[in-house]
Amino acid sequence: MAKTDTRDVLATVRQIRELEKAGCEIVRVAVKDFQAASAIKKIKKKIKIPLVADIHFDYRLAIEAVENGADKIRLNPGNIHKEEQIRAVAMAAKRRKIPIRVGINSGSVRFQVSPYRRGTGQAGVRKKDLAGLMVKAALNYIKILEKARFYDIIVSLKASDVLTTIDAYRKFAKSSRYPLHLGITAAGPVSTGLVKSSIGIGALLLESIGDTIRVSLTGHPCEEVVAAKNILQALNLRNFGPEIISCPTCGRCQVDLQGIVARLGSRLEARGSRNVKIAVMGCEVNGPGEAKDADIGVACGRKSGVIFKKGRILYRIKEKEIVTKLLREIRTMDDPSTLLGAGGRR
Ligand code: SF4
The missing domain is CATH 3.20.20.20 (Dihydropteroate synthase-like)
Structure with missing residues (x-):
């Protein structure tokens, strides 16, 4: 109103x-x-x-x-x-x-x-x-x-x-x-x-x-x-954009998860990204499971994180690179031509 x-x-x-x-x-x-x-x-x-x-x-x-x-x-x-x-x-x-x-x-x-x-x-x-x-x-x-x-x-x-x-x-x-x-x-x-x-x-x-x-x-x-x-x-009744699944953190978390989620959220909002489920998890307890279930995910460890995409492990990265790499992987999903090489050919 x-x-x-x-x-x-x-x-x-x-x-x-x-x-x-x-x-x-x-x-x-x-x-x-x-x-x-x-x-x-x-x-x-x-x-x-x-x-x-x-x-x-x-x-x-x-x-x-x-x-x-x-x-x-x-x-x-x-x-x-x-x-x-x-x-x-x-x-x-x-x-x-x-x-x-x-x-x-x-x-x-x-x-x-x-x-x-x-x-x-x-x-x-x-x-x-x-x-x-x-x-x-x-x-x-x-x-x-x-x-x-x-x-x-x-x-x-x-x-x-x-x-x-x-x-x-x-x-x-x-x-x-x-x-x-x-x-x-x-x-x-x-x-x-x-x-x-x-x-x-x-x-x-x-x-x-x-x-x-x-x-x-x-x-x-x-x-x-x-x-x-x-x-x-x-309620899965409508889809308005990316969904971030993130853990509440606890004593096991060894990265600034709150900061990572906040930066990721505002960058996604600014880009108006398409509907994608992103898991950002603080440690190995629930991290790999949630990250595998999402479209893109990161399971964090000691000042680092393992990136998952569509259920598969892609690579391990340092904490400071997590937001950038997640965004890069999301971009490849937003624009499938980036998956096809420089000329966009298979
Ligand atoms: S995923 Fe790990 S850091 Fe996050 S709340 Fe669960 S146990 Fe704690």
Whole structure:
């Protein structure tokens, strides 16, 4: 999600381009007033990826965003719930043939339901009810959209609690076939947010639940994109580039493995290397095994390393040459002509 003020077209376009470069495939922007809704028109002209307008409180902003070229509208059932307003947005989206995301959020469901609890003397919703209430809220909203003969729907059921989120998506997937956008809302700063998102999104994807994902972090949005790509790559669902398998090191390690991995990682990133699995291992305990299983690998020893390629030992080298030699071997895999001699002939 872009984190700029959408009314600031220049800053928003700059950030979306950064996100595109990081690998983002769909971006959401906050539309908090009519100026932001009309800015979408200018922003859309300068970006390549589809843009989702995030709408709260005022359904007219959704219609304005549709008219200005948004590719999808996210509505929050917690704060836009009048049937005639939802129908008006559905009509506008239908005219432009764009989808609506029913974006349920645990915070707003709690807020919405609390009045019913007032009479019972219970404060808010008990945690164990929350997932079910989120699903119910989504299904009710879908009924209104379907009544307006609108079916281009995607649903999200995000809670800040991982288990509630998983529960809500599982329950929904059992009762509806509409596609799902996954995420843990307000997951927190990068260190904890990464863990929460990986567990929540990962668990659901492993059950084949989910069609799009967003990692939400209190940090730069590019970190969200990188995290999302890493989740998909770890699950073997998508492949975005080289994967480094490296050991955590221990008292047996006799090279600066951390430095080797850091240098290798940044050089690979700069080169935009193709998908290749590289093992960088600290000693002979697990080193040869992992290095053999990878496309390219190094099993380190005392200030040195043995290079493996496709399961075969190539040569032993000094520690300071490890990064350069690994990169050279990877290059020969990137460009097969380098394997064919100077003229590229067999
Ligand atoms: S591979 Fe060797 S150095 Fe690395 S963690 Fe295992 S035992 Fe330690």
